Amino acid sequence: MDTRPTAAGRTSMISQRDPRTAPGFRTAGARRPLPTTAAYEAAKHFYEREGHLRVPRKHVERLVVGVDGEDQEERKLRLGTWIGNQRSRAATLSPERVEQLSAIGMRWS
Template identity: 75%
Template sequence: MPSRDFDPSAEEEKPPPRRTQAEKWAINYAAAREFYEREGHPRVPRKHIERIVVGDDRAEREFRLGAWVGNQRSRAAALTPERVELLSAIGMRWSWWGPSPQPLHLGVCARLTWPFVNTVSASSSPPDSKN
């Protein structure tokens, strides 16, 4: 049988260590902050790709920022207060009708009135109007 001499990889040949979830969140937040500083708002289109310089090698990388922002919005109730505060500081809108990160339930929608949502009547006029 042939000898299986094996020479361990040199440091420069080894792949970089994987990023933790906290590091990934911080990088995406940095991309969101750059977008906010450049555009003046955090309304990122869902398919938007943000390019930022990261890492020790200072390489430009692409991040699916639109998807990330949408995911943060949909998971608002599970975010830490610190993350909610960071995102709020760059103008994150947690829903279309308010800045609150609490999830909205059907009971809230049922109380809204025309012209927003009227779950009691499908009429095109306000519920209290006299036709």
């Protein structure tokens, strides 16, 4: 069997390594992250429905993505987390993004 040194200087059997740590490994059913435009659209829908963007940090929006027909699937987007991240990164966002979010009711403080 092939062995390789670990960070601590010991050797480990390659066959004993967890395959989930291999580069590019994805669990069954794992999905790519939704694009930012999907998060923006979810925020816009939340604002239209609720009248504000004071989204609780743990709030999850359910979105239907894909074209009409068989390719549609429901996805979950952690909108509260995304909104919080946009607020905390306000200084590094593009002016277009700030304007876009402000237009749908984003409060920056």
